[in-house]
Amino acid sequence: MEFEQLREFRRELHRNPEPAFAEIGTAARIERAIAGLPVAVLTGKAAQDLSGVVDYPLPETLDRWEADAIAAGAVPERARYFRENGTAQVVDLEGSRPGPRWGLRVDIDALPMSESTEPDHFPAAQGFAATNGAMHACGHDAHATIGVGLLHRLADHDFAGSLRVLFQPAEEGVRGAQTMIDAGVADGIDRMLAVHMSGGLPVGAVVGSFTGGMATRKLKVNFDGLASHAAGAPEAGRNALLAASMSALAIMAVPRFSSADTRLNVGTLVAGDGVNIVPSSAVITCEARATDDVVVDELVDRIRSIVAGTAAAQGVDAEVAVMGQSATLTPDDELIDRIVGAATAQPGVLDVIRTQTLAGSDDANLLIRHVQARGGQGAYIMIGASSPGPHHSATFDIAEDAIGVGIDLLESVIRSR
Structure with missing residues (x-):
């Protein structure tokens, strides 16, 4: 695909964003964009295991996004397939000579937020801003485009080994990578890469790998x-709202750790039926983060203890479920050296930063660590994208030249001997 085609593909994805596990039209567009290439494609249960997903989208939610996908041009049969079988795709491309199996994770989901309509916002000015209540506010449209572009670029087979591109749903909320790991698609990978747009870096800047991050x-x-x-028989009730509220306050009061940087947050609390009814149900969502994997497990253990205690105090039952997870990242120096060497030789790369600390969390780290645990290597590449607004904001955007930088770099990394 030429750059103009890739740019239009990215804009089509940007115009039609879809949230976690509902990337129905996105999956159909990716499938269409790689049609005719000499690749093997895994979908459905072969690409992801959805059996352990907590809070998978409701049928009516999936109905809405399926209808939107068809209205935006997806073939109805393919939209129905991805709606019923999951939106992950694993695409394999063989090289012409022996070598390692490369893996590349590119995420495809958008955020549940509205995009800016201001005239100085480039997608709005050019007519491809989203209007459906979701937004590619973290560059996943560009990541998916890089994955598609790299497959086209390497379709001549002139490289050693093989390439497996993982088009991953549900990175936001760190929910999708584990479903693909559980399907076994990362088991045979020797060198696992992920790529991400960095809105805070200028176009032409490349980071060899993120390090650290927060589990x-x-x-x-x-x-x-x-x-x-609530008046006639309050003693007969068991107040779920009070248990949830007590838990929320206690979670936020968990001591911080001297050995790691930690974060705790209670994001939502939904409870009750009416002002004169003792609340019989309540749900909270919360997160624990730490720069140490052992510490985050300890934080979760403390949250479980808090929930058990407050539930017992109010005489209610409580259940804690893990909706998403990620780990810290220690990339491999040998692979970083290869990336830095390739970046330094690229004409479009103006600044090479060997490593940079990850401030947030990303479940690509789970894929990288899975490969490392089996003797492989991993790294997480950052591509400067010059966004006018921060990630996860209504004004986030990427300079589209960054897509070409990403494809050129990955091609060089995989082709280099």
Whole structure:
């Protein structure tokens, strides 16, 4: 694909963003964009195991996004397939000579937020801003485009080994990578890469790999009590809202650790039925993060203890479920050296930064660590994208030249001997 085609593909994805596990039209567009290439494609249960997903989108939610995908041009049969079987795709391309199996994770989901309509916002000015209540506010449209472009670029087979591109749903909330790991698609990879746009870096800047980052667990806690008349028989009720509220306050009061940087947050609390009813149900969502994997597990253990204690105090039942997770990242120096060497030789790369600390969490780290645990190597490349607004904001955007930088770099990394 020529750059103009890639740019139009990116804009089509940007115009039609879809949230986690509902990337139905996105998956159909990716499938269409790689049609005719000499690749093998895994979809459905072969690409991801959805059996362990907590809070998978409701049928009516998937119905909405399926209808939107068809209205925007997806073939109805393919939209229905991805709606029913999941949106992950794993694409294999063989090289012409022996060598390692490369893996590349590119995420495809958008955020549940509205995009700026201001005339100085480039997608709005050019007519490809999203209007459906979701937004590619973290560059995943560009990541998916890089994955498609790299497959086209390497379709001549002139490289050693093979390439497996993982088009991953549900990175936001760190929920999708584990479903692909559980399907076994990362088991045979020797060198695992991920790529991400960095809005805070200028076009032409490349980071050989993120390091560190925050391990995280995203938790959902259900409290199940007993309703009663709040005036006539308050003693007969079991107040789930009070248990949830006590838990929320106690979670935020968990001591911080001297050995790691930690974060705790209670994001939502939904409870009750009416002002005169003792609340019989409540749900909170919360997250724990830490720069140490052992510490984040300790934080989760403390949250579980808090929930058990407050549930017992109010006489309600409670259940804690992990909705999403990620780990810290220690990339491999040998692979970073290869990336830095390739970047230094690229005409479009003006600044090469060997490593940079990751401030947030990304479940590509799970894929990289999975490969490393089996003797492979991994790194997480950052591409400068010159965004006018911060990540996850209504004014986020990427300079489209950054897509070409990313494809050129990855091609060089994989082709180099």
